Amino acid sequence: MSQAPTREVAKRVFAREFNDATYTFKESDEERAPNFALLPTGDRANRVFVVGTLTETEDIGDDSEYWRGRVVDPTGTFFIYAGQYQPEAAAFLRDTEPPAYVSVVGKPRTFETDDGSVNVSLRPESITAVDEATRDRWVVETAERTLDRVEAYDDETNEYAAMATERYDASLLDSYREEVLTALESLDGVAEDEPEATA
Amino acid sequence: MSLDDRAEELASDLGVDKAEVKSDLENLVSYSVPIDEAVQSLRRKYGDGGGGGGSAPSEKDIGDVTTDDSSVSLTARVLTVGKRSIQTQGEQQDIFEGELADETGTLSYTAWTDFGLSAGDTVQVGNAGVREWDGEPELNLGESTSLSFLDDELDVPYEVGGGATLHELQSGDRGVTVEVAVEEVERRTIDGREGETDILSGVLGDESGRLPFTAWEPHEAIENGDPVRIENAYVREYRGVPEVNVSEYSTVTPLDRDIEVGEDATQVSIAEAIAAGGMYDVELVGDVLAVRDGSGLIERCPECNRIVQNGQCRSHGDVEGEDDLRVKAILDDGTATVTVVLDRELTEDVYDGTLDDAKEQARDAMDKEVVAEDIRRNIVGFEYRVRGHFSVDDYGANCDATSFERTDDDPADRARALLEEVTA
Secondary structure, three states, X not given: OOOOOOOOOOEEOOHHHHHHOOOEEEOOOOOOOOEEEEEOOOEEEOOEEEEEEEEEEEEOOOOOOOEEEEEEEOOEXXXXXXXXXXXXXXXXXXXXXXXXXXXXXXXXXXXXXXXXXXXXXXXXXXXXXXXHHHHHHHHHHHHHHHHHHHHHOOOOOOHHHHHHHHHOOOOHHHHHHHHHHHHHHOOOOOXXXXXXXXX | OOHHHHHHHHHHHHOOOXXXXXXXXXXXXXXXXXXXXXXHHHHHHOHHHOOOOOOOXXXXXXHHOOOOOOEEEEEEEEEEEEEEEEEEOOEEEEEEEXXXXXXXXXXXXXXXXXXXXXXXXXXXXEEEXXXXXXXXXXXXXXXXXXXXXXXXXXXXXXXXXXXXXXXXXXXXXXXXXXXXXXXXXXXXXXXXXXXXEEEEEEEEEXXXXXXXXXXXXXOHHHHOOOOEEEEEEXXXXXXXXXXXXXXXXXXXXXXXXXXXXXXXXXXXXXXXXXXXXXXXXXXXXXXEEEEOOOOEEEEEOOOOOXXXXXXXXXXXXXXXXXXXXXXXXXXXXXXXXXXXXXXXXHHHHHHOOOHHHHHHHHHHHOOOHHHHHHHHHHHOOOEEEEEXXXXXXXXXXXXXXXXXXXXXXXHHHHHHHHHHHHHO
């Protein structure tokens, strides 16, 4: 194995699971150590890749621009926040007329509300406009990765699954699996026209 | 094997009283010492008849050999033997390298003396040194090693003889046999150890893919470009990708059949390509997640082709840079990431304009960055099928792209295939 430095892989995760990933942790005490969100399917995420439909944008800033965008996938909504430190992403949210297919590469962030619940959001590194086929491919890819994680959950060596068992309700896994299948069936041209089935 | 049996065996090995050995053994085991460790411990205690404090190495399974072992004895099948000549302390020496195997695994070896090994032999090896090579244990067979050939053939779940397809080869493989077409070949004169010498270099191909090669002797069959069988070659990393090395000890014979060279590059995950330490001519499918700095309209040094920044070349100082286009894109397939490098031609495709267009756009905007921005908008967030040469060095993984195409297959087909797989 090579020791070459590698960039953190972007995890493919559906909105439902992403919003459930309320527990974050660091793996070292170094000042610049990356922050990870613990995915309920038993993996860590420092970066995620999302493709969905931008349905609403709103400038919620007081003094300076602070944009919030909602990006919807078959399971739920990602909340994207971009301010002065993400000028390109903020400009994109300002200039784009929803609805639009978008891809977002970003970092998970958590925020504790006044009532003590934890909200998970996405701080974008980039947002770009894409097409429907790219969004559909992302759904398939994310379905595959999610099922892989669910499958690897019971491996004894899976330390993040062990961590997830401590932090989250394990019954979530079954609902994720169900949602993945529903998401796949929801794609255009998947569920319809099954000539063999009617024959 | 019961504790009683182990005690009996140990007692007879060591030539000591069985009752004594058994009580020692029971004592250690009652202190939660694993039985194998306890046996080792008693061997050390009773000196194992070896004397001098050191114990003779015990017979091990290959799967159990670790870099913590200093020496081992084992019974194994010789999978491959490659002969190579090296310089040690100014002396030319022939060494033999290859792989051994038993049911539990394989192990590389280097034989510093000629034991007359050939592929397929079953051998009992006594007192072979273990050293660490690239994090893995490797055997040293030297003058203090005893080696005997056994008549009973050891059955191993590995192929004997080192026959491999190019796709299977990895840097460090030795005693390799391939049957290949010579796709490209050129003769070059280099300054070798013994003055000027001619070598051949080029590209080999088979059904599984392609690899670059160097032949340190200009074998005629290779130079003619005929299909050949090459025996006893070794594989070494060169510029981040595996390269087939044909040495003076390699046998090259022309083949009287044609070799179909696969037109499609093998598709691998980025993690696999990194784990292999680099691969020649592979296909990756992943999402472009970023376009790195240093992309778009750039300047190169007219002397060395390196990137010029602020009119300065790292090697040649103040130079008049030549304009060029390139892209360094981060490709991420969910397993790992790699920097894909696009040359001018591929960059013109994704920019949707020529170098002159780019210069004009930058002049109008009075900013070169606008070119990279356009490229970023065109490719980030989309899935691409990339073909190219994958290398890994201290700065990370790179793929020099020979083609870079947006995927255009129907996502519904993929969804149906996945559904079938999981609901079957």
